[in-house]
Amino acid sequence: MAQxxxxxxxxxxxLDELEYLHDAAILVDNSGKIVAVEKECGTKEKVVEKFVNQKLVPGDVKVHETVEGQFFFPGFIDTHLHASQYPNVGIFGKSTLLDWLNTYTFPLEASLADPVKARKVYGRVIRKTLSHGTTCAAYYATIDVASTNLLADLCLAAGQRALVGRVCMDQLSPAYYRDETPEAALASTRESIAYIQKIDPGMEIVRPVITPRFAPSCSAPLMKGLGKLAAEMPTLPIQTHISENKNEIALVRELFPPSSTGAKQDSYAGVYDACGLLTDRTILAHAVHLSEDEADLIASRKAKVSHCPCSNSAITSGAARVRWLLEKGVTCGLGTDMSGGYSPSVLEAARLAALVSRHVAMGGDERAKLSVEEVLYLATKGGAEVVGLEAKVGAFEAGMEWDAQLIGLGIVDSEGGVTGVSGGLEEDGNVDVFGWESWQDQVAKWVYNGDDRNTKKVWVRGRLVHERK
Amino acid sequence: MAQxxxxxxxxxxxLDELEYLHDAAILVDNSGKIVAVEKECGTKEKVVEKFVNQKLVPGDVKVHETVEGQFFFPGFIDTHLHASQYPNVGIFGKSTLLDWLNTYTFPLEASLADPVKARKVYGRVIRKTLSHGTTCAAYYATIDVASTNLLADLCLAAGQRALVGRVCMDQLSPAYYRDETPEAALASTRESIAYIQKIDPGMEIVRPVITPRFAPSCSAPLMKGLGKLAAEMPTLPIQTHISENKNEIALVRELFPPSSTGAKQDSYAGVYDACGLLTDRTILAHAVHLSEDEADLIASRKAKVSHCPCSNSAITSGAARVRWLLEKGVTCGLGTDMSGGYSPSVLEAARLAALVSRHVAMGGDERAKLSVEEVLYLATKGGAEVVGLEAKVGAFEAGMEWDAQLIGLGIVDSEGGVTGVSGGLEEDGNVDVFGWESWQDQVAKWVYNGDDRNTKKVWVRGRLVHERK
Structure with missing residues (x-):
């Protein structure tokens, strides 16, 4: 049915400006596509009558409307997370990247070859991220083909738009969790790609993504093989990590001297570039400690960056300079990076992007600070561009698809209680509107104190995929 | 009734170790005092029988018990927040301290002279902080005596332990929000102190606190007058701000050359010391940019520090060096510092204390990192010491009072759903326990993803003051 x-x-x-529409209407056809956006169109009755008269869509139309303290907002795009690591969120102690991988991460990922465990974990992470308004997620699964395919099945069934990547890694990790050879890794990757393309031939909801874990985990032959695969399959995105941690960068320098890959630039980005992996379809997670030359190379290749502030602070990787990347013309989005990051929420990632930018500013460059408007851009439109879906999602425009969330804030009464907007709950989240705030201030309150309780409903391609009861 | x-x-x-008791019991008498702590005492039936036989308390005993995923934890102590600024949480833009005060803060605080507005705001902030497990809060109100007294009334009625301070400020703020003279400020302070001591003569729940806003807002005569008042009333705590922001520090240096106060040390701490305000009852919020000499002076006076990481990051004040303070012997607790900080949650303050300590560590000192255990210590025992209540609250020991929260985590089922521990709610917060986690890991998950949904019940002095329905 149309809506x-x-x-x-x-x-x-x-980047720095939000559009606020009130008494507006958006018509979505039964395929989930936005047919019309009407601004300032008066009462609901007028709008309904107008659309009915115009007969823009066939058949009946279901009407949804916001009440006080509510607004529709584009769904969030999580441009980097490891579905397989979800049970470890918050468990990292004082570790940093390389010891964290060996201590916490590889054992858990390996254990998901058990399909019962994988179903429990993947089922949970999909529900959890949908409840936080994540309508599109770029997932790393594990090296196991069957459970990677299960993740794609579960995303498709739940209706969450997803990039699903089988992780490629043929060196340096423990023997119990490693692709045996570059050839085996490539064959498993092809197998998972073929499966995902079979279950969703139009790649409308789930898409395979070529996923070399990161350079230290991959031999040069494996990375070059994946680069060739990417060239062979030009509709597929690529995802990997870059320049997250200083020890990791030193390791890459040691493992991959330019002679080993034929790189023109002796840098982490140079390694990927030499292997055919630095493309306009590449999502690079972290990018914390890039040199000027590396950032320029990334910009020139039009590769994208997933900024993961929660992870970067939690496992003490560093503070990424987002303003600097943006000014170089690098497209950026946000990633929760679970479980380096502890939070499943892109809204929390936005909040922490604002805070981390202030820590960068404390270093002397006031301009580094990101505004509420900017972090919300990264969480939606920026993210859409990072995952290559900017023509479809990230904003509300005719021709795009209806990936959206209904946000509701709490209205404080005269005694300090709250009239919850959903079902009159007494305590309805942590965003309290006193009544005198501007819309700009209400959005700021949502960014800083909002959580999944404020995400009342979530749609992907017009389909209702989550609703708070 | 006893419990x-x-x-x-x-x-x-x-500081770095948590006690874990299982199959344990705590008996609380009808005045809210912990009478006995029994470790490893077998089944509930055995314990009940034992306590009944011992007749440790007269009359009936109400029994509370934890189920899977639950534990009792001491109530949180919020050592620094402005009740009057609560409606502004999240609203700060890219401002820093001095412009933030003029743009956002003073207009709101001044407007709370309206008792209707004050009731709405104070009613909300008390409910909100209780729901996050804050059993004790050190509040700044406003310069208005009547609404400061109203805040004390509301805390007493709600049963939240509170320090309530009328704000003293006789210079530099706008004319519409300023004490007219030092004498007027002192008289208003005495008036509010007398009122609060009248409504709770034993200061069991609410205590007045001497509150010079911060040095830039106070003339030397006012600060010296408050120092004398503090000497005259040795049971009252003192609270103020120190060394939050570099421009503020420069302003203090300009306003208070040593000759103006007779200070022995030419520093921000030296100003308070010269005015009789740097005592073992003094709570200093922030302490971000202290010099070595200042920190030593603070340590020698046994003054306490309220670390406010959320605020310090949000309004770009700086990253406080908590490890450095602790190693100098300075007692530290946590403050939400609403609305410089955006969050009402001490758990969020603990989480951000961990993150900010990692940003300090990025500067080179690995030891700066605070562990889960350490931030929870700051949130409870450390905080109790900061507000001078370490003999009563912050831990579970015989002779202390029952200020506690019942924490409940979500248990994930095989399909990725959750069995909520309260009433079987389908989505019960953001802490997901898969079943294989140690207790240490469960606590880490709570610290990093917990919110008010995990705080099922809250008691102060044995009285149930909050319960999630």
């Missing part, structure tokens, strides 16, 4: 959404809509117009 | 708590209990034994 008409009426009321308040907020979305990014540009 | 018996049975099951799992967790609390800080020392």
């Amino acid at each position: 008409l959404f009426y009321g308040s809509f907020i979305y990014s117009k540009s | 018996l708590f049975y099951g799992s209990f967790i609390y800080s034994k020392s």
Whole structure:
């Protein structure tokens, strides 16, 4: 059935500006596509009558409308997370990247070859991220083909837009969790790609993604093989990690001298570039300690960056300079990077992107600070560009698809209680609106104190995929 | 009625160690005092029988018990927050301290002279902080005596332990929000102190606190007058701000040359010391940019520090060196510092204390990192010492009072759903326990992803003051 959404809509117009529409309407056809966006169109009755008269869509139209304290917002794009690590969120102690991988991460990932365990973990991470408004997620699974394919099945069934990557890694990890040879890794990758393309031939919801874990885990032959595969399959995205931690960077320098790959630039980015992996379809997670030359190389290749502030602070990787990347013309989005990051929420990633940018600013460059508008752009439009879906999602425009969340805030009464917007719950989340705030201030309150309780409903391609009861 | 708590209990034994008790019991008498702590005492039936036979308390005993995924934890102590600024949480833009005060803070605080507005705001902040497990809060109100007294009334009625301070400020703020003279400020302070001591003569729940806002807002005569008042009333705590922001520090240096106060040390701490305000009852919020000499002076006076990581990052004040303070012997607790900080949650303050300590560590000193155990210590035992209540609250020991929270985590089922521990809610917060985690890991998960949904019940002095329905 077609759907008409009426009321308040907020979305990014540009990096530093939000569009606020009120008494507006968006018509979505039965395939989930936005047919019309009507601004300032008066009462709901007028809009309904107008759309009915115009007969823009065949058949009946279901009407949704916002009430006080509510607005529609584009779904969040999580441009980097490891579905397989979800049970470890919050468990990292005082570790940093390389010891964290060996202590916490590899044992858990390896254990998901058990399909019962994989179903439990993947089922949970999909529900959890949907409940936080993540309509699209770029997932790393594990090296296991069957459980990677299960993750794709579960995303498709739940209706969450997803990039699903079988992890490639043929060196340096423990023997119990490693591709045996580059050839075996490539064959397993092809197997998983073929499966995912079979279950969703149009790649409308799930897409395979070529996933070399990161350079230290991959031999040069494996990376070059994946680069060739990427060239052979030009509709597939690529995802990997770069320049997260200083010891990791030293390791890459040691493992991959330019002679080993034929790299023109002696840098981490240079290694990927030499292997055919630095493309305009490449999602690079972290990018914390890049040199000027590396960032320029990334910009020139039009590769994208997934900024993961929660992870970078939690496992003491460093503070990424997002403003600097943006000014170099590098497209950036946000990643939760579970479980280096502890939070499943892109809203929390946005909040922490703002905080980390302030820590960068404390170093002397006031301009580093990211505003509420900017972190929301990264969480939606920026993220859409990072995963190559900017024509479809990230904003509300005719021709795009309806990936959206209904946000509701709490209204404080005269005694300090709250009238919850969903079902009159007494305690309805942590965003309290007193009544005198501007819309800009309400959005800031949501960014800083909001959580999944404020995400009342979530749609992907017009399908309702989550609703708070 | 007396109460018996049975099951799992967790609390800080020392800065870096938590005590885990299972199948344990705590008996609380009808005045809220812990009469006995029994470790490893077998089944609930055995314990109940034992306590009944011993007749440790007269009359009936109500029994509370933890179920799977639950434990009792000491209530949190919020050592620094502005109740009057609560409606502004999340609203700070890219401002820093001095412009933030003029743009956002003073207008809101001044407006709370309206008792209707004050009731709405104070009512909300008390409910909100209680729901996050804050059993004791060190509040700044405003300069208005009547609404400061209202805050004390509301805390007493709600049963939240509170330090309530009328804010003293006789210079530099706008004319519409300033004490007219030092004498007027002192008279208003005495008036509010007398009122609060009248409504709770034993200062069991609410205590007045002498509150010079911060040096830039106070003339030397006002600060010296407050120092004398503090000497005259040796049971009252003192609270103020110190060394939050570099421009503020420069302003203090300009306003208070040593000759103006007779200070022996030309520093921000030296100003307070010269005015009789640097005592073992003094709570200093922030302490971000202290010099070695200042920190030594603070340590020698046994003054306490309220670390406010959320605020310090949000309004770009800096990253406080908590390890450095602790190693100098300075007692530290945590403050939400709303609304410089955006979050009402001490658990969020603990989480951000861990993250900010990692940003300090990125500067080179690995030892700066604070562990889960350490941030929980700051949130409870450390905080109790900061507010001078270490003999009563912050841990579970015989002779102390029952200020506690019942924490419940979610148990994930085989399909990725959750069995909520309270009433079987389908989505019960963001802490997911898969079943194989150690207790240490469960506590880490709570610290990093927990929120008010995990705080099922809250008691102060044995009285149930919050319960999630």
